[in-house]
Amino acid sequence: MVNLVAMWRFPEGETIPFHFVWISIALVFGVNSWPLAGMLTALGAVTASTGFLMLDQATRGEIRFEETAEVPLMAAVFLVMVWHVRGRQRALEELQRVAALERQRAETQDLFVRLGSHELRTSITVARGYVELIRSAHEDQQTDEDAGIVLDELGKLDRLTGGLTTLMRLDSPVSTPPIDFDAFLERLVRRWVPVADRQWSCESRVGTVLANPERLQAAMDSLLENAIAFTQNGDRITVRAWIAPPGFHIEVADTGRGIAEEHLAHIFERSWSTRHGDPRGGTGLGLAIVRAAVEARGGKVSVVSSPGAGTKFTLRIPDAVPDAPRHTTNFPPPQANPAGVHPGAAGQAP
Structure with missing residues (x-):
């Protein structure tokens, strides 16, 4: 107005x-x-x-x-x-x-x-x-x-x-206390040694990290189960971890039959192996758990493989706090394992 x-x-x-x-x-x-x-x-x-x-x-x-x-x-x-x-x-x-x-x-x-x-x-x-x-x-x-x-x-x-x-x-927030990653990784791999007749080795020089052990165990159990499924008796499964600022890397490599190149882009999809008739008969959730666990932490997972040349998965996880020396373990050959024995803790599926 x-x-x-x-x-x-x-x-x-x-x-x-x-x-x-x-x-x-x-x-x-x-x-x-x-x-x-x-x-x-x-x-x-x-x-x-x-x-x-x-x-x-x-x-x-x-x-x-x-x-x-x-x-x-x-x-x-x-x-x-x-x-x-x-x-x-x-x-x-x-x-x-x-x-x-x-x-x-x-x-x-x-x-x-x-x-x-x-x-x-x-x-x-x-x-x-x-x-x-x-x-x-x-x-x-x-x-x-x-x-x-x-x-x-x-x-x-x-x-x-x-x-x-x-x-x-994996979608819910969790605490990330400091853990001795080298000891944690050795214990985790040792649990799988009786399950399969493989040449097992574990090398870690990460030290103390801020991480949730349950999520790490879920991811690593899924990778190790996958490595066993793609290898035969006498093949080698190697687990390595090292500091790579601003975090640390974990590598799981095997000398098994490998994965075809056309499948590599899909192996992290939920239930992909089931839809495509994977002879291992798995649920298809294992590698999806790996990716979800790593990405929930802000990390990345990658894979390199080819038929007959083995497979190597690498997890890149941020925010490590190193303070321990390098630790290497070569495990003895596994003893006979009763059918159906699972290395995971009660209620934990890889």
């Missing part, structure tokens, strides 16, 4: 209050979300009032008639601004809607996997107990073989549910 009065009282300087009128309405529209009808009403009122004043001044010869063209031009500029702002508001609302749906989906998936894994593991434990009872109550060879098949399938289900639970846990 003040600017309209200024336009009427000072026709020779109407340009400044005229533009202040339009700046004011633009600012008000930018601060408040107007409904379309209210916006058009305000635009019509401003256009009519400023247009009337300028047309009256042009008629009396106080300004040139060409200057009245500013009124429709400013109205057009305002409409363009309104179109842009409303489009942006719609885009933001859509993003918020999609984000809310994604959060709900993630929460539902997390709840489903956690409850499903718990219920499945309970049923698997009960079923395994009854199969063992049946096996012990019948001494004939056929029953023993059938029970062995059932127990093997139950073991696969148990590893699958454990892998799913591990993947879900």
